[in-house]
Amino acid sequence: MRIVVAGGRTQADFLIGTLVKKKHKIIVINDDLQYCDYLASTHKIPVVHGDPSKYFVLEEAGIKDYDVVIALTHRDADNLAICQYAKRCFGVKKVICTVANPKNAELFKELGVNTVISSTHMVAQYIAQATTVENLIKTMSIEDEKVIISELLVEPNYACVGKTLMNITLPPNTIIGCIIRKSSDMIVPNGNTEIKSGDKLLVIASPETQEKVIAAIAKQ
């Protein structure tokens, strides 16, 4: 894919590294001259110096008909301007940006940005989810929080230990998608798979059912 990375510091650095490894064609635009030099020499890629929220900078960088533009500046309004220029003037189909103010996430989507990432929102959500149950090890949401995947450690005193999946009642729209067990790499379970103490379960649920399914599994 042909991708433009506009603005940003450490995030941009990390993202560019990942994208270069995957052999994507990248244009980097950054308004900090020193950081441009750093990015160019670290990743061996062309870097355009300038304010990416200016039309002529985007034009000179040659972003026309690129597949994706990712705006990572620290100013939300700048990110919106970059995304809107890309979409309205340069035929870019997919535009992505980060926002500092989580309230802008929904707003920017309404104003035409395809994907808006709010790190504050994600961290807050992560903490909220992590504090629901002690044994919740990791949780992530995909598809704009329509789907939540949680990793849950099975304690010896759980009622489900020793039971097969078909004998455990889970709320509708939830499933145990994978079991990680120390003795084997991973198991995609079926109805006859038995849950053992120490298993890590990957549970797929919706935001509404996440707490219920965890409560069902963690019942003692």
Added chain:
Amino acid sequence: MQLDKRERVIIVGCGRLGARLATMLSDKGYQVVIIDNDDAAFRKLPESFGGFQVKADGIDLDTLKYVDIDEASVLVACTGNDNMNSLIAQIASRIYGVPNVYVRFEDTEKELLIKGFNIQGIYPFKLTMGFFEESLFGDDEEDEE
């Protein structure tokens, strides 16, 4: 545009333009709200200013809801930052349907961001160029006609 005196005008950015505009409209008896995130900016308003001063971030949705943006007839975005002005104007026009939205842009190419929306751009650069064209060549053009 004919504006009823009961109608609400929101001005975001209390710079020279915002402050003077707010004062003018307030003196004429309109209901004016002026927003700026810097307290010191309000010093530009005269003591007689009869409108509301709100110290808050103009690009924060809660601020705009707080000043009842959905009931405003006019919004003027004139902060010192073009991209912020573009965002504020788009929130007012595209999200809240404010009927008269004005936005000031230093960079004339920002026009491309609001093209096609019900937003009126004001460009000091174009006005200045227009002034020079008029004052240097205004008479010539008339002669040609």
